[in-house]
Amino acid sequence: MNSQQLIDQIKKKQSVLCVGLDTDLDKVPKHLLTLEDPIFEFNKAIIDATHKYAVAYKPNTAFYEAYGIKGWQALEKTINYLNTNYPEVFTIADAKRGDIGNTSSRYAKAFFEDLGFDSVTIAPYMGKDSIEPFLAFAGKFTIMLALTSNPGAFDFQTQKVDGVELYKKVLETSKSWENSDQLMYVVGATKAEYLAEIRKIVPDAFLLVPGVGAQGGSVDDVFKYGSNANAGLLINSSRGIIYASAEEDFAETAALEAKKLQEQMAVHLQKLS
Template identity: 65%
Template sequence: MNSQELFEQIKIKKSFLCVGLDTDKNKIPAHLLDAEDPIYEFNKAIVDATHDLCVAYKPNLAFYESEGIEGLKSLERTVKYIRSNYPEIFLIADAKRGDIGNTSKMYAKAFFENMDFDSVTVAPYMGADSVTPFLSYENKWVILLALTSNKGAFDFQFMEENGTRLFEKVLETSKEWGTPENMMYVVGATKAESLTDIRKIIPNSFLLVPGVGAQGGSLSEVAKYGLNDTCGLLVNSSRGIIYAGSDEDFALFARGEALKVQTEMSSLLEEKGIA
């Protein structure tokens, strides 16, 4: 999926919502545990209930890898189900990979060829040769970790040298590796005040913004400082949506929470003159 196709979906759905499929077997409704593949059945119900309200899904690989081979099978089934039934959806592998070139090449093959994701989150610490193998795939995306929403972000990301903070150095350097057509950036919603400075460096790039919802980030603040003329945002909510309900009607509760977010997004896009 290219940026224009993604933007068209944002306009059609009046939404820039990404739903995180951080599916924990210990948190899904008890009645699903009798199913042959509880994780897949949970994901399928969430997707069926929310696909018209969001433009992207973001499975977090840790939740599937923690279940061993069966968890990876659940992930594969989830991706295939979305591809078959809702092909307009943008799929993000939240894997946070980043290794030397040969290893990154294999990671890229895994996520883009074998698993058929549109994008994968990548850590930039090892530099260009750990990132560029992902950029060789047409209409596939790297989503580079730039400024994260966790408390530990302050350990390194705000370190300053000659007036430039580390996350700004990451942005300045990495934008030479790719383009706004194949590289997005992770910017945490809890750091919304930094979006003005970030937009000065990468005005045209899409930003994947976690931290809205359970982590306390403000959607209106993110939109105020982060929206550009083609939206340029994918705002993720995981726990606040998928675990909104815990009984047999859990998917209806998930839809209700997703609808609240989409409704606010629609208004924000309209204010910007996009939708």
């Protein structure tokens, strides 16, 4: 998928919603636990119910790796289901990888070629040679952590180096890397006031914005400070959608929550058009 295809989906669905598939067997409806693959069955039901409102899906790989080979198989089935049935949606492997060059190449191959994700999240702490192997894959996107939504973000990311916040140095430096046009950036919704500063540095890039819903982030604030002419946003909600109900109506309830967010987003998107 290229940027224009993603932009077209945003315009068509009047949405920048990304649904986070952080599937936890301790939280899924109990009746699913009797099935052969409850993780996949939960994901499938959520996807089928919410795809009208979402332009992206983001499985967090930790929730699959925690269950060993069965979890990894459920992740593979989930991405295959998305690519087969809803090829228009943007897929994100929320893996937060990043290592020296040859290792990063293997990570990239696993998520882009073997599993067939459109993008993967990566941590930039090791620098250029840990990121460019991901950027070498044509038609794929690398989503780099920039300013995250967790409280510990202030430990390093906002500390000043030579008078400039570290996250700003990371953003500026990343623009010089090969194929940097394939970069997107993670910026937490709980840091919405920082989005205006980030937009000055990367005006055209897409921003993946977690933290809306259960973490308290605001759709209105994210658009106010972070949107560009093409929206340039993917706003993620995980728990607030997928765990809105623990009963047999979980998928229908998830769809209602997704629709509420999509309607909020449409108000802002109409102002951009």
